[in-house]
Amino acid sequence: MIKAQDVNKTFGQLQVLKGVSLDIQLGEVVVIIGPSGSGKSTLLRCINHLESIDIGNIFFDGQSVAFQEIPGGNRIPVKRKDIYNLRRQIGMVFQRFNLFPHMTALSNVMEGPLTVLGVTKGEARRLAESLLAKVGLANKANSYPSQLSGGQQQRVAIARALAMNPKVMLFDEPTSALDPELVGEVLNVIKDLASEGMTMLVVTHEMGFAREVADRVVFMDEGMIIETGTPEQIFSSPKHPRTREFLSNVIRNYDNHSFPQVV
């Protein structure tokens, strides 16, 4: 489904991704963990081309995201149209929600289908209503983001991404900006998606959640994938010392408020 090959990304002097390779199968839930600054967000952003990549390539459904090979061994950046088309198929949920503050919850969810897919207003509305119901916010359709709690905003953001009927969902620390008591409601929505078979790539610090829903856990540090394995392998018997160190820090710092079953 998604195949990252030796992805390198540099910001100025700083090499943020150093040869990251990752394969995500259809229906798989992959959770990325790792310390802040290790390049997790950048990797996600490269996948839907919010960032360009320098070396390597990423394939989505077999199609190159970043470069187009042209005869003679050269490569050129993919066309803008193809990037837009790619993003339509990839849902993205941000740490800070990024809802459109000038639109109601319903309009936020309608916006993608309406503007990008060009469906009729009635169709977009029906779709948005059913998605808001799915994330438990049918009664908040007419509220503006400023009138919603963080957890509610994030659930609207998930509904907004789902409205494009994406093949893959990317979550970048979806609960990191939330008060502890609101984390659970958002994680539950993501868990439901997982059980419906949605292909997902989730960056999170919620280890209990990772353990519960991940098919595979990826540990990143300093722009590299250090270790990959089942939740069982990573959490119970991490091989790499850096993974062990990180996990013991996380348990200390992030406490286990919402998911007490952490290691």
Add this chain to the structure above:
Amino acid sequence: MHLGPLDIDFILTILPNLLMGALMTIKLTFFAIVFGTIIGLFVALAKISSIKVLRWAGGIYTWVIRGIPLLLQLMFLYYGLAFAGILLDEFTVAIIGLSVCGGAYIAEIIRAGILSIDKGQMEAAMSLGMSYTQAMRRVILPQAYRRLLPPMGNEFITLMKDSALVSVICMTELLRAATLLQNATFRPIEIFVTAGLMYLILTTFFTAIFNRLEKGWQFQTGNKGELH
């Protein structure tokens, strides 16, 4: 009939001329705002564009226009163009001069407004698959619009007052109407007090409209404070 030092009967006789002038001031301001905003929007987009040449062109434009007195620009347009054999009527020159000048200031206002919108908004729009133009139109500009209203209101009022400068190129707007009356009658008090009051009414009216627009926006989003 007198009101203090003011001869009301005399004022009534000059009123038609001054009202004609005020009407021209309104016309000039209206066109300057419309064209100035269009110019300003495109220049602002050029200045934040990823294309170097556009950024550069936009930068030169605002640098030159904001760095030279409007009076000089108007004279240059009127006399300079005529000298070069390009003959335009006063009204056209006045509209061009005011729009081009207003456009430079409006561009800066719009640019600042767009840049003040959280980067996450553009990313969220892009991640839905919107094109740059769609994201601007549907997500960024509607939010910038609200922040733009207060400084735009100020700029429009400035444009209205600056429109008095076109009197130097023989456009008979409110100030020149007053000056002509003064030359003919030598009654400065009545003439300039009345003209001043007319400007004041116009600017007050403008301010009220903008306050209305701002309030309407807040009502619409249920958001009384800042966007976040």
